[in-house]
Amino acid sequence: xxxxxxxxxxxxxxxxxxxxxxxxxxxxxxxxxxxxxxxxxxxxxxxxxxxxxxxxxxxxxxxxxxxxxxxxxxxxxxxxxxxxxxxxxxxxxxxxxxxxxxxxxxxxxxxx
Amino acid sequence: xxxxxxxxxxxxxxxxxxxxxxxxxxxxxxxxxxxxxxxxxxxxxxxxxxxxxxxxxxxxxxxxxxxxxxxxxxxxxxxxxxxxxxxxxxxxxxxxxxxxxxxxxxxxxxxxxxxxx
Numbered sequence: 001x002x003x004x005x006x007x008x009x010x011x012x013x014x015x016x017x018x019x020x021x022x023x024x025x026x027x028x029x030x031x032x033x034x035x036x037x038x039x040x041x042x043x044x045x046x047x048x049x050x051x052x053x054x055x056x057x058x059x060x061x062x063x064x065x066x067x068x069x070x071x072x073x074x075x076x077x078x079x080x081x082x083x084x085x086x087x088x089x090x091x092x093x094x095x096x097x098x099x100x101x102x103x104x105x106x107x108x109x110x111x112x
Numbered sequence: 113x114x115x116x117x118x119x120x121x122x123x124x125x126x127x128x129x130x131x132x133x134x135x136x137x138x139x140x141x142x143x144x145x146x147x148x149x150x151x152x153x154x155x156x157x158x159x160x161x162x163x164x165x166x167x168x169x170x171x172x173x174x175x176x177x178x179x180x181x182x183x184x185x186x187x188x189x190x191x192x193x194x195x196x197x198x199x200x201x202x203x204x205x206x207x208x209x210x211x212x213x214x215x216x217x218x219x220x221x222x223x224x225x226x227x228x229x
Contacts, residue, residue: 031215040121042203042219043157050215058216090157094215099145099207101217103157 002026004104006091012110013081021076021107023091031094032074033058033101034066036087043090049074081111114139116206118220125194126228132179133189133223135204143209146180147217148189152200160202163187165209194227201225 004025013019025032030051035043045058047066055066063085065077078085088108092101115138125131137146148160163171163180170178175192191198204220 033216040221042116042221043217044219045216048216088155092157099209099215100147100159100162102159106155106157108155 004091004093004102006089006104006107008107009105010108012112013078014112015082017081018077018079019081020078021089021091021109022073023075023104024073025091025093025102026072027093027095027102028071029093029095029102030071031096032068033092033094034064034074034076035090035092036060037090037106038087046076046089078109081109083111085109086111114141114144114206114208114218116204116218116220118202118204118223120223121221122224122226124226124228125191127194127196129194130190130192131194131225133191133202133204133225135187135189135220137185137187137204137206139185139206139208141208145207145209146178146187147205147207148176148178148187149203149205149219150198150200151203151222152197157203161189191225196227196229199225199227 007022033048034046049055049068052071091104094101144165146163150158161173179188201222203222205217207217
């Protein structure tokens with residue numbers, strides 16, 4: 001039981017490049033989330049998915065797209081990376097009958 | 113809109129002593145829950161403790177306990193018998209139990225705790 005996994009762990013991009021951050025969970029959770037963490041800012045919600053086939057914007061969605069591929073996987077795409085997207089990205093999941101979220105190990109992304 | 117405030121950016125404590133981290137929140141809702149998460153240098157987010165707003169009894173998990181004051185909208189974390197492994201960033205988080213954004217968490221900016229030998 002791996003919990004929530006994220007790939008890659010580290011990534012360096014040049015401005016304008018695109019990439020997809022992958023997230024998968026094996027806990028059969030319906031809800032999944034993408035956050036970004038910046039120094040002094042805590043975690044801010046980018047997008048979330050309450051169930052397979054649905055996605056909704058969070059607090060800071062600009063510059064990102066998401067895909068809920070199936071119940072297990074929720075990916076985050078940067079179409080044209082900008083230096084302002086340099087951050088640590090966390091994926092999380094939650095089961096319907098509880099309120100705590102379980103987090104992946106994070107991806108440190110640097111955009112130069 | 114809900115907000116979460118952690119007013120102590122950094123704190124330190126001697127090993128084996130007790131420390132309290134502060135968190136206040138603002139909401140007009142009545143049905144919610146609160147969490148403390150720990151983020152050690154490994155970067156992994158680890159759930160420390162949770163509190164349901166409708167429960168008057170303060171939650172306790174081993175050396176970790178909370179002081180939940182609903183009227184004051186305060187949710188502090190007490191760590192007893194501090195250990196070197198408690199060194200981490202601690203985040204307070206708020207979530208609604210009902211409504212369109214139920215399940216989404218709002219995080220404070222964190223408190224960096226250092227436990228000194």
